[in-house]
Each structure stands twice: as C-alpha cells, then as structure tokens.
Amino acid sequence: xxxxxxxxxxxxxxxxxxxxKGRSRIVNAGKVEDAFLFKRQxxxxxxxxxxxxxxxxxxxxxxxxxxxxxxxxxxxxxxSKSAFILSELGLVTPKTxxxxxxxxxxxxKGVESIHEMDFLAGYDDLNPNxxxxxxxxxxxxxxxxxxxxxLNAMLCPKDFGLGNVMYHPGEDKLAWIDSDLKKFKNKExxxxxxxxxxxxxxxxxxxxxxxxMFWRSFCENxxxxxxxxxxxxxxxxxxxxxxxxxxxxxxxxxxxxxxx
Ligand SMILES: Nc1ncnc2c1ncn2[C@@H]1O[C@H](COP(=O)(O)OP(=O)(O)O)[C@@H](O)[C@H]1O
Ligand SMILES: [Mg+2]
Numbered sequence: 001x002x003x004x005x006x007x008x009x010x011x012x013x014x015x016x017x018x019x020x021k022g023r024s025r026i027v028n029a030g031k032v033e034d035a036f037l038f039k040r041q042x043x044x045x046x047x048x049x050x051x052x053x054x055x056x057x058x059x060x061x062x063x064x065x066x067x068x069x070x071x072x073x074x075x076x077x078x079x080s081k082s083a084f085i086l087s088e089l090g091l092v093t094p095k096t097x098x099x100x101x102x103x104x105x106x107x108x109k110g111v112e113s114i115h116e117m118d119f120l121a122g123y124d125d126l127n128p129n130x131x132x133x134x135x136x137x138x139x140x141x142x143x144x145x146x147x148x149x150x151l152n153a154m155l156c157p158k159d160f161g162l163g164n165v166m167y168h169p170g171e172d173k174l175a176w177i178d179s180d181l182k183k184f185k186n187k188e189x190x191x192x193x194x195x196x197x198x199x200x201x202x203x204x205x206x207x208x209x210x211x212x213m214f215w216r217s218f219c220e221n222x223x224x225x226x227x228x229x230x231x232x233x234x235x236x237x238x239x240x241x242x243x244x245x246x247x248x249x250x251x252x253x254x255x256x257x258x259x260x
Contacts, residue, residue, distance in 0.1 A: 144217030195235030
C-alpha cells in the first residue's frame with residue numbers, strides 16, 4: 001500500500017472515494033464527464049480522453065473487508081498487473097498508468113475500481129467474422145504465436161476469447177486487452193483450462209486450412225507443446241462442420257466477454 005493516496009472522484013454525477021496508485025490524467029480533475037463515455041459494457045464503462053482510456057469496473061461480488069481484498073485484487077489491479085506481465089512477454093497490450101479501488105463500492109452504484117491505460121490507436125475489435133478477411137491467415141498466425149507465448153509462461157487469461165483481442169489491420173498484429181491472468185503450476189491443468197476455452201472461443205470458427213495455420217504457428221512458438229495433439233487431446237474440436245468462408249449464425253456472437 002506504499003505510495004497510495006485518497007481521492008474523491010465524481011463519475012457521472014456520483015461522488016466516489018478511491019484509494020489510488022499511479023498518475024492519471026483523466027481523474028486528475030476529480031470529475032469524469034459523461035461526454036467522455038466511449039463504451040458502456042455490462043460490467044464496465046470506458047471513458048476516452050485524447051489517447052487515454054479510463055475503465056470503470058463494476059463489482060460483481062463485494063467483499064466484507066474491502067481494504068484487504070481490493071488492495072491487491074480489485075478488477076482494475078488484476079487487469080493492470082496482467083497487462084504488465086503480457087507486455088514483459090513481448091505482447092501488445094495497453095500500458096496502465098493508474099489504478100484505484102472504491103472504499104464504498106456498495107453505496108456508490110457498484111463502482112469497484114478504475115484504471116487508466118493507453119488507447120490502442122489503429123486497433124479494431126476482433127469478432128468471428130474475421131475468418132472472412134483477406135488477411136485472416138496473418139491474424140491466425142499471430143494468434144497462435146501469442147497464445148504459445150502466454151502458455152510458455154504457464155499463464156492463461158481467465159476471460160480468454162475473441163472479445164478480448166483486438167487487431168491492427170494490415171500490420172498482422174494483435175493486442176490483448178481486459179486480461180486477468182491466472183498462473184498455473186501444472187501443465188495438465190493448464191491444458192484442460194486452455195482447451196475448455198480455445199475450442200469454442202476460437203478454433204470452432206476456423207476451417208481446416210485456417211486451423212492448420214494456427215497449429216503450425218502455435219507449435220513453432222511453444223516450448224510446452226511440440227505437437228498439436230498434445231493440447232488437442234484435452235478438448236474435442238470438430239472442424240468438419242466449418243466449411244471455408246462460412247460461419248454459422250450461432251457462432252457470430254462471441255460470448256467470452258464476462259468476468260469470472
Ligand atoms: N485500451 C483500449 N484501447 C482501445 N479500445 C479499447 C481499449 N480497452 C478496451 N477497448 C474497447 O472497449 C471494449 C470493452 O473493453 P473491455 O476491457 O474488454 O471491457 P469488459 O471488461 O466489459 O469486457 C473492447 O472490446 C474494446 O473495443
Ligand atoms: Mg472484455
């Protein structure tokens with residue numbers, strides 16, 4: 001709790017008392033204007049000022065001892081730490097400057113914590129339709145490489161899925177956002193967890209040729225899995241339903257985007 005300070009911040013007309021760490025441009029003024037609203041999600045609102053995003057996370061379960069629990073484990077703190085770890089691994093992820101947790105989350109519209117990060121200029125949301133893009137093989141190659149890098153560190157994002165990956169058209173680059181990393185000690189548990197998500201949140205959208213590209217890139221970069229079957233054996237994937245250039249309607253909505 002070193003270098004923490006208290007600050008009152010008014011978010012959309014409601015005053016919150018936060019325990020803060022770091023330097024924020026947006027909350028400096030003590031007021032987050034409605035006009036800055038960039039995206040409103042189920043569990044978060046994002047505000048954008050110039051090249052900065054302030055993410056306001058809503059609590060889904062409020063602990064009894066807020067000070068003890070949130071100092072290290074607020075949603076904002078977990079996302080900031082995870083982003084730092086991913087950037088250390090060489091992946092693209094927004095740099096976080098500031099995080100804070102609310103001292104009275106229950107009484108203040110459920111605002112649990114906030115953090116401020118870089119706006120990823122030039123990056124677009126990735127949704128299942130990306131398989132129709134002319135540059136989709138580049139995206140898939142990048143996805144395979146980035147996932148291998150994450151798994152090499154025995155980590156897996158809890159909310160892994162297309163909804164938390166952005167891409168840079170033309171640059172063959174992916175950015176990983178909204179990361180809440182879980183550390184694994186055991187390869188088998190990691191494999192099970194990854195396959196539980198990878199199948200229906202990514203692999204099921206791919207046809208055979210695209211899946212080959214994914215596995216080639218994944219295995220080339222993986223130090224944990226030399227063969228695709230080593231990981232694939234932990235989950236069932238049926239590519240035969242996925243014809244090239246066709247994504248069925250029930251796959252268009254990627255439901256990965258909720259916090260655990
Ligand atoms: N740093 C960022 N730069 C640009 N867009 C962002 C950034 N962070 C989030 N977004 C946009 O906001 C959306 C929701 O952000 P996310 O952190 O995933 O919220 P949630 O926790 O509600 O899933 C993303 O899908 C993306 O479009
Ligand atoms: Mg998300």
